[in-house]
Amino acid sequence: MNAIETTGLTKRYGEIVAVENLNLTVPAGEIYGFLGPNGAGKTTTLRMLLGLTRPSAGSLRLFGRSPGSGYLDRVGALIEGPAFYPYLSGRANLRVLAGHAGVPRARVDEVLEIVELTDRAKDAYRTYSLGMKQRLGLAAALLKQPRLLLLDEPTNGLDPAGIADIRILLRNLTADGVTVLLSSHLLAEVSQICDRFGVLSHGILVAETTIADFRAGGVLHVAAEPEAEAKARLIELVGEKAVHANESGFDLDVEPGAASRINTGLVTAGVAVSELRWRESDLEQNFLELTGDDHVR
Numbered sequence: 343m344n345a346i347e348t349t350g351l352t353k354r355y356g357e358i359v360a361v362e363n364l365n366l367t368v369p370a371g372e373i374y375g376f377l378g379p380n381g382a383g384k385t386t387t388l389r390m391l392l393g394l395t396r397p398s399a400g401s402l403r404l405f406g407r408s409p410g411s412g413y414l415d416r417v418g419a420l421i422e423g424p425a426f427y428p429y430l431s432g433r434a435n436l437r438v439l440a441g442h443a444g445v446p447r448a449r450v451d452e453v454l455e456i457v458e459l460t461d462r463a464k465d466a467y468r469t470y471s472l473g474m475k476q477r478l479g480l481a482a483a484l485l486k487q488p489r490l491l492l493l494d495e496p497t498n499g500l501d502p503a504g505i506a507d508i509r510i511l512l513r514n515l516t517a518d519g520v521t522v523l524l525s526s527h528l529l530a531e532v533s534q535i536c537d538r539f540g541v542l543s544h545g546i547l548v549a550e551t552t553i554a555d556f557r558a559g560g561v562l563h564v565a566a567e568p569e570a571e572a573k574a575r576l577i578e579l580v581g582e583k584a585v586h587a588n589e590s591g592f593d594l595d596v597e598p599g600a601a602s603r604i605n606t607g608l609v610t611a612g613v614a615v616s617e618l619r620w621r622e623s624d625l626e627q628n629f630l631e632l633t634g635d636d637h638v639r
């Protein structure tokens with residue numbers, strides 16, 4: 343069963359196409375990262391999923407249901423910073439929300455326990471750290487015992503310990519069968535938390551992959567002299583397309599196992615090889631190439 347399924351989902355604001363022809367599938371039980379630089383269309387997508395904005399075209403389903411009555415019954419969301427009363431305690435704030443949502447009061451203490459805020463539940467919201475505020479936001483999203491959580495930049499501004507807390511919390515939730523879609527503009531955060539992620543750039547889903555696959559790959563780096571002869575020999579050995587010259591030598595698009603064949607080929611041609619090593623691809627670099635955008639970090 344897919345928790346989220348969108349087909350051709352599109353949102354236009356006049357001339358601006360905020361989201362274009364988005365086909366997104368998130369199987370139940372997954373933590374899916376929705377990654378993209380500022381303005382890529384992440385919030386707009388979440389707003390469409392939550393019925394806060396009507397799509398210009400396309401369709402969407404959550405757990406097989408199209409928007410309509412009961413569609414959001416088991417969906418929790420944290421979007422655009424939750425609004426809490428600063429002078430009320432964390433517990434009192436959640437009680438207000440539980441009252442509006444028709445959720446029994448006992449659930450408030452359960453969610454405080456899940457996000458590990460029980461000890462600070464009686465303190466005023468305004469005294470909370472950013473990490474605690476985010477966790478209270480998550481607690482609010484959990485009130486209705488959701489099967490799907492839609493979280494817009496839940497780790498924004500958190501320090502590594504705060505991010506680790508969120509990661510553990512989300513992992514525990516998925517162990518209980520909850521599906522999570524989490525948006526972020528930070529690759530490092532998504533790579534720590536999510537199983538799989540999609541990259542949105544200018545409203546278009548430009549890639550979808552697992553962190554492991556995204557990391558995979560690399561180049562065989564070769565430094566050899568004389569340079570002109572080395573280059574000619576490498577082209578003979580692996581083909582022109584696979585040879586990329588740079589200041590420190592050559593990067594070859596080949597399998598790691600090709601190293602000894604290439605070494606022998608160079609040495610027998612009288613080329614002196616000073617370096618031959620496998621270089622893992624750089625996650626950040628891959629990401630920048632995908633988005634073509636340099637304000638993603």
Ligand SMILES: Nc1ncnc2c1ncn2[C@@H]1O[C@H](COP(=O)(O)OP(=O)(O)OP(=O)(O)O)[C@@H](O)[C@H]1O
Nearest residue numbers: 355358360378379380381382383384385386387527
């Ligand atoms: N209500 C609106 N009216 C007009 N344009 C909008 C509206 N909402 C969003 N946009 C535009 O749609 C595009 C996508 O914005 P969106 O907020 O979805 O991006 P985002 O990926 O969530 O970025 P951020 O991380 O900055 O929130 C932007 O160009 C934005 O200016």
